[in-house]
Amino acid sequence: MINQQHQVSTFSELGLSEPLLKTLEQLNFTTPTPIQIECIPPGIEGRDIIGIAPTGSGKTAAFVLPILNHLWDNPQGMFACVLAPTRELAFQIASQIDALGSAMGARTAVIVGGDEDRVKQAVMLARKPHIVVATPGRLLDHLKVTKGFNLRNIKFLILDEADRLLDSDFGVSVDEILKVIPTERTTYLFSATLTDKVAKLQRANLRNPVKVQVSTKYETVDSLLQYYLLCPLVKKEATLVSLLNSMAQNSIIIFVRTKEHCQRLAVISRILGFRSVPLHGDMSQSQRLGALNQFKSEGSNILIATDIASRGLDIPSVDVVINFDCPTHSKDYIHRVGRTARAGRSGKSILMASQYDIEFVQRLEKVLDKKLDLYPHDPEEAHLLRERVDEAGRVAANQLREDKRAKGDARRRRKPLSSGDRDGEEDLDEVNRFVMKKKRKV
Template sequence: MSLSLSRERNSEEITSFQNLNPSFKSLGLIDPLLEAIEQLDYKTPTDIQVEALPPALEGRDIIGVASTGSGKTAAFALPILQKLWDEPKGLFACVLAPTRELAYQISQQFEALGSAMGVRCTVLVGGMDMVTQSIALAKKPHIVVATPGRLKDHLENTKGFSLRGLKFLVLDEADRLLDMDFGPDIDGILKAIPKERTTYLFSATMTTKVAKLQRASLSNPVRVEVFYGVHLVQYYLFVPLSQKDVHLVYLANSLAQNSIMIFTRTVHDAQRLSIVLRNLGFAAIPLHGQLSQSQRLGSLNKFQSGSRKILVAQIGLDIPTVDIVINFDIPTHSKDYIHRVGRTARAGRAGKSITLVTQYDVELIQRIETVIGKKMDLWPTEKDEIALLRERVEEACRLTATELREEGGKGHRKRRRGGREDKDDTETKEDGDAI
């Protein structure tokens, strides 16, 4: 964690330092929020909460550079809820998130922290019925959490809905919002909201695009930087391309007591690997862009509850506790790597990430090592154990290929009958979300 601290008058830059055990009460939170915090069993504030809450409660704009797991959702939710307690009227805050799953998670945290206040949240994401969402908006929620494309759809098409009275705007995981080409949608949203507002922008990395967005949307912000990762041990495993599957199964087998997230580049591999692992007796479940929203949330809930130990994901999401992150496919962008491995070693806890590197990925791994400023360690393997697994894995892959062909045939017949789902549910953008 960075230990330096510097401040400037116009754009204060605050780098997190070791505080002397501050409490949520000492940060100035009101009793209804303290009650909710106690019910949620939050013991002490995280570093980003310690640094961001005081200026946020004073009404300042915040730009936070923080990795996943730093406690940033509560860092922006708590000051919004405290202000809402003082001015309980109308649509109060809008949070933009890059993925459907993250939007639902943010909404759940707002409702949990605002439970003593009766806060009402509405989630607007692709893949769900617009009319149902319009009805929810008509009930005058306090907080709207949305993916940018769907929010813009409602601004343009839902009668009576506007953001003209908005008091707070939050841009969460701003680097991913911009990488996923939501820029034009965000520009349209910024034009539809009051200039007199409070804005919070959080990002795991500071890119040129994020800096430009900061200048366009924030006024005289306090800048807070908190970097976790000292407890994250990052490994690589060099494997021939043809042997990726067996090495993945070897890792799943040797790490079987842990919760594991496996990231793939494509929908097909997320579905295929989850079936391969299940055929070999592992409690694995997929999460990708071709699942319906209810299927996505079902996968997420099963993994979070512990009934499934392995989640094979093609899309990004935010999960509180994961022991191991495995990159089956190495991300082509270093920022995606940072987001993925940030799913483990959260809020100072220990964690491991393992990236499978083929002969075609050497340049990519070197680029990532340059960005993170360190060389990854080689994950140790037992060649004899891998050799013993090979035949079983090949058989599981053959069974899986048959299953996928049969599923594909059923899907083709269903589409011919006109039974295809909402097109938003078939979005396949890597680590992305349907608009």
């Protein structure tokens, strides 16, 4: 196991090729992070790697740079496959590969599900990209049905957010993919948290891997201030609104448990005058990317999201993460709060806990081996806001029912779609549509 940083201060000391060094200089990548220092040299040597590091620590470049270095030495067709658990993370990884590999002409293809066109994806695959970045389900579909496409010649397999890829949602697809790729390959596993499933895959599929661990199993960065806030369940929405009022100038991500609650809070907050956008799995891919871009460009300063936004997304300017709903597992908390305090910056997280969440808070503190501080907040402000927030909630509930009924009618009137096309029909613009219609009633 490697868990200490060598005395390295520049990328040139890591053995990268000249084109990559020039590109890094152009991109203002000056000093490698600990995970990059520990991963790049064994990656260049051709070793299998398990990389464990906090979110925001530069894991993507840690596996992309060795792959591009090998590609420069041995240019060929399909060279590597990167698997990611979410579409957004797949697009983000591909954009970083495109940037780092620009000087050497590295070609990527992003293969994800939802409303992405299968035919266009098949055309991209036929052009033999060097690196395929994919979500497991859609990649497996193409391996089964797309004529002429296979991964029999790839040299590298990378599982980013490996613990998530090996859970029940993706495990079956990943196992099927592993059966049709070369056993003689280099494999990288990367995650912010190490689970038993990752360790099991290490024993089954990796050959004498280098284990790079620059964090403990569950660890948050020192620059993150972590708080909890106790409030009754019936006052939770009003308490959230009072928090948002007090942080009007901040960039905030609010995590919720379900798609329905995500949409509801987005509507309520917009009715009450906040610049918020939702992000959840029932939105089309273009709308999901649009929401992210709107948040990154500061067109909106509040992103209300399910856990699809908790993994790997690099949004540099997030000031605060609010856990409106407690996550199911402690490791999910690590990934959520990792959206702020990235790359050495400071940040703040607030865990909103009702009377039913006390046990989770105690369990989380035990896992983190630290006590969360009580967030200073005046409950009287939430009490004063409650009537207005409850009324906004009633308006939102009525409109969401109307919108669901209208969509059901529209779906029945048109030709049935395939499951892949049907995924994510909800439109981000629905928030704007009915907020303007109902705002006067509040």
